[in-house]
Every structure is written in C-alpha cells, then in structure tokens.
Amino acid sequence: MLKNDPLEQWDRDIFLHPSTHLAEFARGNVPQRIVTGGKGSHITDRNGNRLLDGFAGLYCVNVGYGRQEIAEAIADQARELSYYHAYVGHGTEASVTLAKMVLDRAPDHMSKVYFGLGGSDANETNIKLIWYYNNIRGLPEKKKIISRWRGYHGSGLMTGSLTGLHLFHKKFDLPMAQVLHTEAPYYYGRPKGEMTEEEFSAWCASELEAMIEREGPETIAAFWAEPVLGTGGIVPPPKGYWEKIQAVLEKYDILLVADEVVTGFGRLGSMMGSDHYGLKPDLITIAKGLTSAYAPLSGSIVSDKVWKVLEQGADELGPLGHGWTYSAHPIGAAAGVANLKLIDELGLIENAATVGRYLNDRMRETLGDHPNVGEIRGEGMLCAVELTADRSTRAAPDAGDKVTQRAVGHLLENGIIARAMPQAEIIGFAPPFCLTQDEADEIVEKTARAVNEVFGSGTSPRPATGPGADDVTR
C-alpha cells in the first residue's frame, strides 16, 4: 500500500465497521486504526505504533501473530486445493484430519464434528440440530432455549437473541420468541454479604428451575452457556454453579450447549472449558481458538446421545437440510490442523495456565487493595479488573465519568490493548497464550498506572480509542 493513498479517508467514508458508533466514526470522532502487521503478542499499525495486544484480537489469536507454520499450511492448501465443498459425503484431507483432531481433544462422550465459519453460525447450527433432534423424538413443542443475561453467543437473529446484552437486542426486534434469559452467574453483582457464593449458585439454579416450571419443561429444549462468561464481563462460575445447574437440566430433559468459542482449545489453561469445570454438554460450539483466527472456521461438536437420534431420524427424513457453501473450507481446516499441532508442540496451553495464573496473581498483588478496584477475577489466560466508586459498597462509578473507557485509553496510549467490557466497569484482558512473564508484568504495571491516573488527581486521559475501546457495546 502506498503511504500517500487516501486509505484513512476511504475507511471513514465507505467501510461500515461492526460494533462501532457509525455516525461518530464517519464524523471522525472515533479514532481509526489500520492494522498492518503482527508478531508474537504485538501488532503494528499504519502509523508505526507497536502495541501489546492484551486481547489477542477478539480473544482469538491464541498462538500469537506471525506464525509461519500456519501461514505455510494455508498457502500449501491454497496451492493444492483451494476449495471443495463438504456436501453429500465430500471432504478434504484437511477437513477430515481436523475433525479427528477436534474429537481427540473433546470430552469423551462427543462423537461428531460439523464445521462452519464463525461462532455465530456454529451456534445457529446447534440451535437447528436441537430443534431437529426434538422433532425426531416426537417432541415438537420442546423448542425454547434458555440462555443467561450477560452471555454472548453471537449477533445473528437467533444467536443475537441468545446473547444477553441489551445492545444486541435494541432496535433489532430481538430477542426472538423462543429465547428466554435467566440469571447471570455474576456473584460480584449481588449486594455484598447477601449470600455466600455457594448460596448464590444454588439461587441461580433455583431461578432456572422456576423458569422451567413456569414455562413448562415440555417446551424447553436447551440451556446455552459459556463455561466462563466472556464478553459479559470475564466471570468464572461461582463455586458449585455447574454442578447445580446440570442437575436441574438433567431433571427436566434439557440439553446443555457449552459455547466454547472463547474457552475451547486452551484459554482456561485446559484443552476445553467443559473438562475444566466438569461439564457434560450435549453439544459444544467452537470457533476462535480452533484456527487462532488465521482463517475463519468454527464447529459444532455433537455428543453420542444427540448423534444417535440424528442418525435414527436420517432414515426417515433423508439428507440433513443444513449446510453452508464454505462448511469445512479446506483453507480454514488446514489452518486449524497447523494451529492445533503448534499448540501441542510449543506447550502453549501449559503456558496459558502458567503465565495466565501469574498475570492474575500479579494483578491481585498490585491492584487488589486499590480503593477503586472492586474485584479482580480470571481463569487461565483471562483476567478482569472491575472498577468501583467505593469498594466497601461496590457502587458503580458515575457512568458519565467513563472511567473504564479512560483507563483503557490510558493503557492504549502506553502501548497496551485492553478491552472495556460491556455493561459494567470492567477492564478485560485475554492475551495470546505465548504471553511472557515480562509482558504480563508490563500489562499489570501499566494497568495500575492507568487506574491510578483515572481515579487520582492526575490528568484525565482522553476516552479510549482504537482497538479494544468499544464503548458502543455499553
């Protein structure tokens, strides 16, 4: 690209960006960043900035940027066979190999893999498989799906409905009628001292049960959840949560879908979030970490229990009426194979566990007692710093002060990409698994400076700009 081309202007004038304030961006009030390169945990932009990407893109570049092994695998696949579809029994060496690799890494009771392109469409596939499953079982009324407030499951019509963040519903006529939302497992959000963590988990399960009873169990098909709430605030489950929730689902014959788009393939320091927390999902949604975003690819992993019904239905119904042109695209599949191999060879899940724990520990040591830090929480390579006006009451800071935006803006000015998480004052980190201890130290030190700066008497940095500063999700 020529440096004197009008790329910045084209970007403002014609590029409709997702999750961006459209008018303010067009007016030039939301700064732009055109990213040109990446290596390890860093990206570079067209203005020559080098930034430590504390959010791995959108928690997806798990192996880090610039991995030649994956680039070569993509190039080899494109040269050899750039495309063939997966319909009516077709496949490619890459897609079949990846299916085997995925299943080898999935919980033991899973038996099939379907490939799509992104997390939203994979969740959409899972919804359709569940409706199909209950129709085959002769239970056509059993179609409603319960997800959780603060959950994020995509932004399609049904997946945007499952997402429990208001912005994704507002003026889109969502959620659709078949979707219900129950309590988020967000213990910090409850009044301090109201109940213990275990009591809170029991209360979440009883709220779920009450909703099922109210609606009629014969109408509820599935419960949709991320093992750790991601976009809704990086919230690991409170003690005893999954055990109690799964008992309710089992009691009412309701399927569990684990949305592992963020947690799949190592982010929690274990291969899958389901194994990490002892979940026994009936379907799993995967995307991001499957290819570390070197190419778009997602998947639905189907359990033996669901598969047996689908198999039985096929004899009656004929071919599955579902699929995309790009299902199991060989370039995505080749990227996936190379990515999963690299994760094993470099021990990146172990690194995510070790350095992730270090990052969380250091963040707690440094900011845990800060008067404006309400909670620091995380699991594996996920870390959240929740800000408060007063840690004794956990009162939220005045929204007009935009403290999280400003803290994230301060971090950015100091070379760190963090994310202002939607619907609360939360600074989020989800770095690549290759993060070093020195880089973790840099994140912690600069976060402490940003928080002190925002709440101290120092200058107020401008509201956050560029990647990670997505105030539109509030």
Ligand code: PLP
């Ligand atoms: N599910 C979860 C848990 C996610 O975090 C995301 C995206 O962030 C999605 C689904 C949607 O994935 P995509 O943006 O690839 O459609």
